[in-house]
Amino acid sequence: MEPITRKSELSFLNDMVPHTQPQSGRSVLRPAGSDEMHDLLCVGFGPASLAIGIALNDAMDPALNTLKNPDFKPKVCFLEKQSQFAWHSGMLVPGSRMQISFMKDLATLREPRSSFTFLNYLHHKKRLVHFTNLGTFLPARMEFEDYMRWCAMRFEKVVNYGEEVIEVIPGPTNARGVVEFFTVVSRNTGTGELSSRNSRKVVIALGGKAKMPPGFPQDPRILHSSKYCTQLPQLLNDDLAPYNIAVVGSGQSAAEIYHDLHRRYPNSRTTLILRDTALRPSDDSPFVNEIFNPERIDKFYGLSAEERQKRIATDRATNYGVVRLELIEAIYNDMYMQRVENPDETQWQQRILAETKVARIEHHNASKRMRIHVKSVNNQSEHKEVLDVDALMVATGYQRDAHEDLLQSVRGLRPVGATGWNPGRDYRVSLDAAKVSDQAGIWLQGCNEKTHGLSDSLLSVLAVRGGEIVSSVFADQLAGAPLVQDTRVRAML
Missing domain, CATH: 3.50.50.60 (FAD/NAD(P)-binding domain)
Structure with a gap:
């Protein structure tokens, strides 16, 4: 194949790269002090939480969206046990390549105009044409990790590295006996010092053990x-x-x-x-690979528990x-x-x-x-x-059950008779509305394979899922936010 060198072709590639924000620079997300009430706190800052940060940043970008509330400036925090952003650093085997297309990055499938796309990363690194000449959709795993680190660097003001979350505790109840926020307790991995932060919305995205x-x-x-x-x-x-x-x-x-x-x-x-x-x-053949399409989550979630189990067994050879x-x-x-x-x-x-x-x-x-x-x-x-x-x-x-230990103190807020954490389609877990304010909630990431399908722990749907969670958490402030399923349980009157 003839390499792309003509000026018109180069211009076409450059036109594909978004210019809605500086190619590098800080996120527009606002940091908050540990003593302030947070609007959103994410436990873990791997690809799943990073995709949420990117989706929220894009949602606040006036070149991409119109906010219902122009003064919307959420107080956000990410807590990460590692000392810096890293993605499977122990498996960056020389020569290993990604198993998914670069277009399944942290932004493109949700918003191709985002400045956080893999194409924009290549453009910023001055490798866009050189990558094109490789003739592949599968970048080296090492390069994709560098892309995610490049994205993560733009969120440094709102990420606290070296903080291992050890517990999520319901805040005190108000005069109506309702919890309005959660307290997230973390331990500094270097000093052992304990810290507490309060947040109305908490996302648990710990990855696997x-x-x-x-x-x-x-x-x-x-x-x-x-x-x-x-x-x-x-x-x-x-x-x-x-x-x-x-x-x-x-x-x-x-x-x-x-x-x-x-x-x-x-x-x-x-x-x-x-x-x-x-x-x-x-099996990564085209028709089978469609099980990782974001829209397939809707269909899978709507199945019975028995049928979901059968589907996972049938498609096991994909992963x-x-x-x-x-x-x-x-x-x-x-x-x-x-x-x-x-x-x-x-x-x-x-x-x-x-x-x-x-x-x-x-x-x-x-x-x-x-x-x-x-x-x-x-x-x-x-x-x-x-x-x-x-x-x-x-x-x-x-294993993907680390959330069980973190949420021990929240179990009493689950609906009567619930024996597990039941996430809705929007990943928000079911909590008793008689005990928890509708302005408070907990979302689970990467541990919902039984309810959301095989793609749940993979990169394929992160861009779209990040947008879905942002829409669920901040539906009141975001214009055009899609309707999300309310997973809270109303008390019987």
Whole structure:
């Protein structure tokens, strides 16, 4: 394909980039002191909360929208445990690419004119034409993380890094016995000092917690995949050493780590342990991929709980325990070349043990290797093997239930008979209107797969979802805000 060099084509690309705001600069969001009443407080400042900040910033941009109230200047705060913005820093594997189009960034699908689009980022970095010449919709994962960090830098005035939220508490009741705000308690990760902030609206967007298989011992040499790029190089600090390394898992992260280990440690012996019969390709074909379209959330939310469960099981191969086909082919090619050189698989540097599981781990002292006993998942008497390894990488996914601990003190405000947190279509959890003011509320992000579908924990819908939540939180101030479902429960009269 001929590279884009003609002046008219360059002008066309530049015209696609929004100029409604400075290409770089501060957000228009207003910071508030810790002793002030906040209009919105977001717990966590990863991609989900960042998308909310961007959507709110765009909603207040007079070049994009007209506010019902021109004096609308909400007091907003984001609390983030990490010391700076980071997105899966432990899995920024060299050469890894995004699995979604760059147009599913934090703004484009909601508002293509936003100054927070990936295209505007490229324009600001003076790489727009160069990226176009790549001929791909899939940027490097490292570049997309840099794009999100570029967006996050514009919100520094309203983000408090190094603050780990430990509890959300209902504020005192008014004369009618109704809660009008919530108190968010956080701990400074550096000093241990506790802080409290009051907010009428609270969004919980904590992301996932690393999930380890039950029975695995606590050992610094057993690392979750989320720590691959950050902690494994510290543990195994000699790039040329003949390490033995095992990987557990059958999804994209496990395959990426397994494939990268030989590049990182060329003299190592690596073993991939998976319960399935083989690495399976993800289904990202066009029709199937439409399950990640933002409008599909409406349809999924309207299904019964039983039908939702069936849909998630049917579409599981789009996201769980699957690997992009090109990576599978690269791994297979490596295996084949080993077979050409030596037909004895036990002598290969890179091995895959399919239909196996870790039976037990003997973790010796630090001067010795760990001993991993693996066995067949089907027949207890066959395929037993012992691996002595210097490190074990565990790629078994994430748990998304951190909100349960944070909201312990809010449980008493749920509707009578409620046994869980029931989010409405607008992600606002059901609270008893006889106990909570309609000006106060809690929204959940990234933990609603059962009610909102497989896209809930992914990047695909963040731009649109951020706008939906902003519309739900600030419906009274935003012109043209779409109607949102009121999830509060009215007391019976």
